[in-house]
Amino acid sequence: MRPAGDPIGELVELLSRLPSIGERTATRLAFHILKREPEYAKALGQALTDIHERVIRCEDCGNYGAEAKCKICSDIRRDPKIICVVAQVPDLVAIERSGTFRGRYHVLHGLLAPLDGVGPDRLPLDALEKRCESDVEEIVVATPLSVEGEATALYIKQVFAESKVQVSRIASGVPHGGELEFTDQVTLGRAFAGRKQI
Ligand SMILES: [Zn+2]
Numbered sequence: 415m416r417p418a419g420d421p422i423g424e425l426v427e428l429l430s431r432l433p434s435i436g437e438r439t440a441t442r443l444a445f446h447i448l449k450r451e452p453e454y455a456k457a458l459g460q461a462l463t464d465i466h467e468r469v470i471r472c473e474d475c476g477n478y479g480a481e482a483k484c485k486i487c488s489d490i491r492r493d494p495k496i497i498c499v500v501a502q503v504p505d506l507v508a509i510e511r512s513g514t515f516r517g518r519y520h521v522l523h524g525l526l527a528p529l530d531g532v533g534p535d536r537l538p539l540d541a542l543e544k545r546c547e548s549d550v551e552e553i554v555v556a557t558p559l560s561v562e563g564e565a566t567a568l569y570i571k572q573v574f575a576e577s578k579v580q581v582s583r584i585a586s587g588v589p590h591g592g593e594l595e596f597t598d599q600v601t602l603g604r605a606f607a608g609r610k611q612i
Pocket of ligand 1: 473486
């Protein structure tokens with residue numbers, strides 16, 4: 415609940431809802447914003463106001479960007495023959511940071527979770543199949559090594575069982591059940607290099 419007539423308290427409350435931001439950090443941030451020039455607070459507010467309108471999902475891969483096709487899909491230097499499937503955009507960002515992958519991506523924005531009612535129809539798997547009708551040779555499934563991540567990988571394997579597309583899975587080394595986005599670059603690089611066909 416936002417207390418009435420307490421602008422600092424309101425800001426602290428909103429900031430503390432962000433991941434890894436406790437009340438103490440939120441308080442420090444709020445006073446920092448207050449101390450800086452008002453233009454900074456305005457620019458920050460504007461960036462927050464616009465984020466949902468300015469950021470769209472790439473029509474090919476689901477990555478976030480400012481245009482219909484994301485930077486990776488528009489980059490002709492990227493190898494179109496290999497697609498890396500990830501659960502979330504932060505995983506893509508982590509893989510990009512590791513610099514080990516030069517293909518393209520397919521972002522699921524979720525994972526199969528039958529117990530929570532998330533079936534294959536809720537994920538953009540038709541779009542993945544469609545993309546693979548062209549010159550794609552390999553799909554690397556880089557979903558987390560969790561129950562849902564493994565179930566999703568196996569499902570993708572089944573979808574392409576009869577196809578010429580080879581499906582591989584990133585190697586272990588990524589902490590079990592751990593999120594890719596928190597995995598260090600060297601480990602991620604090794605996980606890619608050691609990927610195995612499934
Ligand atoms: Zn894209």
